[in-house]
Amino acid sequence: MGQYRVLRGRVNSVGFLPDERLIPYLELVGFGSAALIRTFDLRYDLISALVERWRPETHTFHLPCGECTITLEDVALQLRLPINGNVVTSVSLISRPVILCYELLGRSPSEGKFTSLRFSWLKDNFEHLMSTANEWEVMQAARAYIMHLIGGVLIPDANGSMVPLMYLPLLSNLHNTRSYSGGPQC
Template identity: 30%
Template sequence: MDFYGTFHFPCGEATVTLQDISIIWGLTIDGEAVTRIDVSHKVEEWQHICLDLFGFLPSSKHLKGGHLSMIALYDHCMYNLVTDDTSEVDVVKFARCVALMIIGRIMLPDYQEGSARLIFLQLLRDIDNVKSYSWGSAVLAFLYRELCNVSRIEKTTMAGPLYILQVSLTYGHGAGLNVLAPTEGELTLGVPPVDPDAIIPVSPYGAQ
């Protein structure tokens, strides 16, 4: 990708790149596109799909317009923790729950706060194939779209992966990006300073 759009903030002109997405979150930026048909199911149908892929039948009050409440996912995970005795099938179902929470809450959150879009279940059905998708490209495209939308005068809210924007502004990986992080002497919250000589961090910056 040779061209990146830039956005004007009070701090100046800035942008987030695919490299930022890869370094900060460790997401893949190569592979199949994250795209699927937005199917419409009745509540009962979504319930049985969740039972098949997650291992539990969510209450109808936790399902709305193709979205599943984060509370339902969180409660299921907390009461069905993975142990040494957990079967491989149940481990996969647990992994799908966690993955959907990460996608719906952090990577690709929309305006339905506190819930995740069940359309992503199409991409999580084959858990071994999840890594073949270009999740980083989807995250960046979603962020760019939301930054463009929020520039309109009638817009008052914004969805999308705002945490990636916050981390990018903090560490300043993007081209022409203003670094807003405090200097080493100003750190007061116990956050370790970034090693300027490190080409790639040991773990994604966003995980620190």
């Protein structure tokens, strides 16, 4: 038997709690439960053991008791995310990211071309919502928090510090977002 190696994990989180005024919007889009994720207590030795038993040919884990796999339904049940709805396969290139950010977030991190939003920018601009914020400003902050959830918890990237801008258009109408399969993270 070969050398057993324990993987090192990378865990991201949003890093701040949502303002209570954001909760109804997080619930509306189906991210109310995902917003409650605060910490991850991962057992890297167990994850490493599962990786060793993964068979890419069949997309299953080969265990002494038989084969098993993790399904979208398993993930949806754990995170309480909607999975029945319109499929999101990709978002076309965003030609004017500055305008998109101003329309949906009320501000933009840059005046040039960019394809991602930094978590630090989201936190700096949306962690503290003014007490006089109107409904539109609360919705902007909810979009920013959801973007942070997508990139920090649900679909983290390799460096763990940004979320692709391609998800933001899916949040343009928060009342329709829940109609996507798996919310906007697919």
